[in-house]
Amino acid sequence: MDISKDLTEKRKTEHIRISLNEDVEGKNITTGLENYRFIPNALPELSFDEISLSTTFLNKQMRTPFLISSMTGGTDTAYQINQHLALAAQEKGWAIGLGSMRAAVENEDLGYTFQIRKWAPDIPIIANIGAVQLNYDFGVDQCKQAVEMAEADMLVLHLNTLQEVFQPEGDTNFSNLLSKIEGIANSLDVPVGVKEVGMGIDEKTADRLTSAGVQFIDVAGAGGTSWIQVESYRSNDNIRKEAAEAFLDWGLPTAESIFAVRKNNFSIPLIASGGLKNGVDAAKSIALGADLAGFGRLLLASAVEKDVEALILQMERIEFEMRATMFGIGAGHIEELAHSERLVKKA
Amino acid sequence: MDISKDLTEKRKTEHIRISLNEDVEGKNITTGLENYRFIPNALPELSFDEISLSTTFLNKQMRTPFLISSMTGGTDTAYQINQHLALAAQEKGWAIGLGSMRAAVENEDLGYTFQIRKWAPDIPIIANIGAVQLNYDFGVDQCKQAVEMAEADMLVLHLNTLQEVFQPEGDTNFSNLLSKIEGIANSLDVPVGVKEVGMGIDEKTADRLTSAGVQFIDVAGAGGTSWIQVESYRSNDNIRKEAAEAFLDWGLPTAESIFAVRKNNFSIPLIASGGLKNGVDAAKSIALGADLAGFGRLLLASAVEKDVEALILQMERIEFEMRATMFGIGAGHIEELAHSERLVKKA
Amino acid sequence: MDISKDLTEKRKTEHIRISLNEDVEGKNITTGLENYRFIPNALPELSFDEISLSTTFLNKQMRTPFLISSMTGGTDTAYQINQHLALAAQEKGWAIGLGSMRAAVENEDLGYTFQIRKWAPDIPIIANIGAVQLNYDFGVDQCKQAVEMAEADMLVLHLNTLQEVFQPEGDTNFSNLLSKIEGIANSLDVPVGVKEVGMGIDEKTADRLTSAGVQFIDVAGAGGTSWIQVESYRSNDNIRKEAAEAFLDWGLPTAESIFAVRKNNFSIPLIASGGLKNGVDAAKSIALGADLAGFGRLLLASAVEKDVEALILQMERIEFEMRATMFGIGAGHIEELAHSERLVKKA
Amino acid sequence: MDISKDLTEKRKTEHIRISLNEDVEGKNITTGLENYRFIPNALPELSFDEISLSTTFLNKQMRTPFLISSMTGGTDTAYQINQHLALAAQEKGWAIGLGSMRAAVENEDLGYTFQIRKWAPDIPIIANIGAVQLNYDFGVDQCKQAVEMAEADMLVLHLNTLQEVFQPEGDTNFSNLLSKIEGIANSLDVPVGVKEVGMGIDEKTADRLTSAGVQFIDVAGAGGTSWIQVESYRSNDNIRKEAAEAFLDWGLPTAESIFAVRKNNFSIPLIASGGLKNGVDAAKSIALGADLAGFGRLLLASAVEKDVEALILQMERIEFEMRATMFGIGAGHIEELAHSERLVKKA
Ligand SMILES: Cc1cc2nc3c(=O)[nH]c(=O)nc-3n(C[C@H](O)[C@H](O)[C@H](O)COP(=O)(O)O)c2cc1C
Numbered sequence A, B, C, D: 001m002d003i004s005k006d007l008t009e010k011r012k013t014e015h016i017r018i019s020l021n022e023d024v025e026g027k028n029i030t031t032g033l034e035n036y037r038f039i040p041n042a043l044p045e046l047s048f049d050e051i052s053l054s055t056t057f058l059n060k061q062m063r064t065p066f067l068i069s070s071m072t073g074g075t076d077t078a079y080q081i082n083q084h085l086a087l088a089a090q091e092k093g094w095a096i097g098l099g100s101m102r103a104a105v106e107n108e109d110l111g112y113t114f115q116i117r118k119w120a121p122d123i124p125i126i127a128n129i130g131a132v133q134l135n136y137d138f139g140v141d142q143c144k145q146a147v148e149m150a151e152a153d154m155l156v157l158h159l160n161t162l163q164e165v166f167q168p169e170g171d172t173n174f175s176n177l178l179s180k181i182e183g184i185a186n187s188l189d190v191p192v193g194v195k196e197v198g199m200g201i202d203e204k205t206a207d208r209l210t211s212a213g214v215q216f217i218d219v220a221g222a223g224g225t226s227w228i229q230v231e232s233y234r235s236n237d238n239i240r241k242e243a244a245e246a247f248l249d250w251g252l253p254t255a256e257s258i259f260a261v262r263k264n265n266f267s268i269p270l271i272a273s274g275g276l277k278n279g280v281d282a283a284k285s286i287a288l289g290a291d292l293a294g295f296g297r298l299l300l301a302s303a304v305e306k307d308v309e310a311l312i313l314q315m316e317r318i319e320f321e322m323r324a325t326m327f328g329i330g331a332g333h334i335e336e337l338a339h340s341e342r343l344v345k346k347a
């Protein structure tokens, strides 16, 4: 019996259960998007039906500027979730991220749980590995293996310092990771990006990452799912359980993280995620400087409990909200939204 | 059987029912008027009885600077409401707006529901047509017809982008409307204005409208009735119903919309409306730059359920509040109120 | 039967009853004093017992910088209240204001209700008349009569525009009052001041009053008792009753009114009142620029329901709070408190 | 029977009981630390296990930058509490403060209650005397006696003006204390510091203290335990009981007090305390300029009710939170935390 496989499976299952059933959001911290509002254009001089959501990301043509954030894989349940997500993403033209593929790289039997290309032939698929694994036996080969296994268009390495710290026996050696990330970025055939998991990417980190050749960034900022809180529900360690409370407002809010990355990096492809609730949030993110808008936990519930139709309906709602926002400010294309001057701080 | 007439009737009836019975106000958005307050003049050196509310609007002498906002018409119930409103407006010297006259222009049998001149011989009556209809078979002739039918002193074209989007089968082609509005403004014998329906007129739109020859503007700003919310109650479409929530704080608050219009247009006749609750709000609006103050949904309840007396009492309350405000700051005339420096942002 | 006497009596009694039993404070408006705080001096280098509250006001030596604000008179109950207030004021060395003396000037039989000198031989007593009465048959003679009747040291004329407006049949002709106030100020042997009744004195009014020779000002600012609300409880007129709600946040907050008066009038003797709750509020008022601090409704309850002892206890509490504040910031004398730089806006 | 001993015992016991069972925190005042947040470093380039908390304070090497604030002594119960605190502090490498030693100096029989050196051989122990006692028969000899009795490494004199004022028969003569403090600081063989007890040290006081040769300062700022409130629970005096309410927001918040002391005193050893709840607060305090972070009432409950293990667990939680914070911002040493630019005011 492969105990470590069993443990991984248990962890993944718990992550999903806790994410869906417990209060895993921070307190006294929000995405910051609610501090902005669009000044409507009462006379937009365009037709609602003409509005186009199409865009490009890393030279890939996309029907929408949306992403299903990296979430799961590695277990049978996760496989079904990934199938639902892939079918819906393909239907609606969203990019899709996979959950951490470490388990499948270590144990090829789990590879099938990430193989969604058959359901999603022409949308961007993003493979996912924890950056810290580069300090624990992972290297270029393992990263290539993940990309191939998933027939992915890109690889994203996630940074998750405090999740590892709050997790029982987490991998907490983050020394000298930058040069290793640089190595991966230089050696793979697909674009390599970096993301957080809900605490945001700060200005200095963004600068160091782009200098190291990282090709895209996903802020995964604070204001949505807090992985410190998720892990505190799993913990048997009283110290970590109680300590989690002191970190309820930890993190860089999504809106501020978009600014932080964009400060010195005007053109790096940028994904906004972390706490986005609807298409208005997505539109704000793009007007603040992001290229794509990612949704995580919000979509998980539909993907787990309901059928693909429910998931698609959620995604159509988000699309409709984005279109209505664009109509309301008179932006016919994503490019116009991105350069709109109608997003202002609330008075 | 004329199905479209039936549908229009159903819609108008539902609008009234929903407006009166459901929570149709935005959330996390207010008129912004509550952020201002008058610095009282403890020694006003005038007599309360001397205070005069009389003013002029588009060269018409008026006993008060008040307007009953455009609301209804086209059905038997609407006809009775319009009668009540007209009788009260005439009694108290308020201007009165009619609801959208599209149905009556398309079907002259409904014309009687807008014919209130007999009860309101000497106050300004404002005819009303959706601007977007100019992209759907309406032109100068239809606009003239509306004005004549109502024996109106002015015509106002309403802009309502997101209402149309959230409405089942709304008219959502707003392309090239500006030049058509310009055409109407140039061809009618009466002044032609433009209003929103509760999301406000922004600075750029105001500038374009005045350049196109529009003769007055009604901001109909956010903070009061939200037509996105009204339509969401009517909708059978789950996407629109859920999406409405993301737009609860949409719009340009009434106070900010007054500033936006006045920014580059110092002399265009300007109506403030959207969420006004009392005569103090009205006085603030005028001190911020408006010429008239409009009240919509607040008056509807009295017009529907009660008799004309109840409506008149409400209007007298608003008048009394306006007078008390003017006395409290030492302004004997509307002109003095308009130029008062006693309205300041709350500390 | 003297109906007008009966009506006056009824009004006075109702004022007291309503003030004590109903919610007569404004809403969304406060004194503004709570926005300030003292930076403590951890090492004050003085002894608590040395702290002195003594001061002078209009050349009168006083044991404390406190005043019982003008409240009542004219009825038997009022007479008893005034007796309680006078005995306590004398005991603790506070100044005391009398309620409006109009009724007693018009009907000398009521004079006894204001004759408190016998219980308060050596503290300042302030006679009180509504300034607006100068437009209704009152002049120098009536004012002199009030001062003599009360053996008062000063006379204060109160301005109460909106109280008169919200009161059934109030005296609302405030025309040309300034010159009449000037006349009184020039003709009386005692200092003549002006106060509001809870809406504050604004900068321009203060400037006009001092130019007219008024010798002291009591701001009676907003944040405490609102006379619009008091009158609305008495009103049978639905319009006034409902309109009162629109004026819940009306007025110039006490803290701002102190600034407003002091702006251009550095040395006029100044009383801060309106919503003061304790000795810390009083100390803040003095640090902001006032010479005395007045308390109204807070003391009324003790004066009505309980014995003089209860009233004295309240006043001793206020004194203790003032001393503790002065000790906490290292101010041994009122002069030092007045010039302290330790009062700052809260961060 | 020694009545004053009995009274002291009663007072000490009541202080502990009230501190643990009643609401003794201020209202409308906080430490101010919650207004700051750390901008995470998503890629810290260090290993969690490498993080070191070691530091020096007044030339003493310490395993952690933490202090158990001065709390108790003088009674049997206090003796047990002190034993628990000492054992835990020794185990975890925290400094420890003793409660006021006045009683033991006056009555050597009580000396044993402060003799914790046997359980805490190598951590800093801080003796404690009320500075105001220097005006009541205490001098260099008594201070030396306190230090010797406790085998202490330092002496701290506490300033507690308003506690003395709100206490029945408190010692409220704070005249000429500065020169006496200077005398003590110059005459003792150990460093002499000054602290408040929960109202903070202000800029001017800090400047005067450092000029007088005081060698360290503990701000003991507002936002945590309010001794005015503690004393109000003990009081039989209605005036003091009611007056306490007016002082609920009194004091200089801990965060502001750190700034105040550091304004002109860049290098004086500085302890932050007053309302600290966890290791994130402690880390913020150090990033704002403090050298050590002190915890008082938070630890008392464990020390009283539970065993040493519970106390140690609390302290380990605080340590873990500090380490997690340092990892989250990429600071491997206290020195880096102290100079971090990642602490910013919340937007
Ligand atoms: C159940 C769940 C599992 C996740 N697993 C991963 C993961 O394996 N790799 C990763 O990079 N991020 C993971 N995330 C983080 C998301 O990609 C995303 O950055 C984060 O949840 C913030 O977005 P949200 O607030 O919309 O959920 C996970 C999130 C959830 C809710």
Ligand SMILES: Cc1cc2nc3c(=O)[nH]c(=O)nc-3n(C[C@H](O)[C@H](O)[C@H](O)COP(=O)(O)O)c2cc1C
Binding pocket: B015, B016, B019, B069, B070, B071, B072, B098, B099, B100, B128, B158, B195, B196, B197, B198, B220, B221, B223, B224, B225, B273, B274, B275, B276, B294, B295, B296, B297, B298, B300
């Ligand atoms: C029941 C109802 C019907 C309305 N119908 C129209 C209309 O037909 N045309 C129009 O321009 N505005 C219409 N409005 C909008 C109002 O004229 C006004 O701009 C808006 O309600 C904001 O003001 P309020 O907050 O005082 O209600 C309607 C409003 C209500 C409540």
Ligand SMILES: Cc1cc2nc3c(=O)[nH]c(=O)nc-3n(C[C@H](O)[C@H](O)[C@H](O)COP(=O)(O)O)c2cc1C
Binding pocket: C015, C016, C019, C069, C070, C071, C072, C098, C099, C100, C128, C157, C158, C195, C196, C197, C198, C220, C221, C223, C224, C225, C273, C274, C275, C276, C294, C295, C296, C297, C298, C300
């Ligand atoms: C019952 C009552 C009666 C008052 N009568 C008078 C009055 O006759 N003349 C006057 O100048 N002010 C009068 N005032 C106003 C007070 O003098 C004072 O300015 C005001 O109440 C604000 O202070 P407060 O908030 O401490 O009550 C009265 C106030 C109260 C509560």
Ligand SMILES: Cc1cc2nc3c(=O)[nH]c(=O)nc-3n(C[C@H](O)[C@H](O)[C@H](O)COP(=O)(O)O)c2cc1C
Binding pocket: D015, D016, D019, D069, D070, D071, D072, D098, D099, D100, D128, D158, D195, D196, D197, D198, D220, D221, D223, D224, D225, D273, D274, D275, D276, D294, D295, D296, D297, D298, D300
């Ligand atoms: C029960 C108790 C007793 C205290 N006794 C003393 C004392 O004797 N000497 C002293 O300097 N401070 C004393 N303090 C104050 C603390 O040292 C500390 O400055 C204050 O409580 C603020 O910190 P906190 O909010 O973490 O409790 C005491 C505090 C408590 C809770």
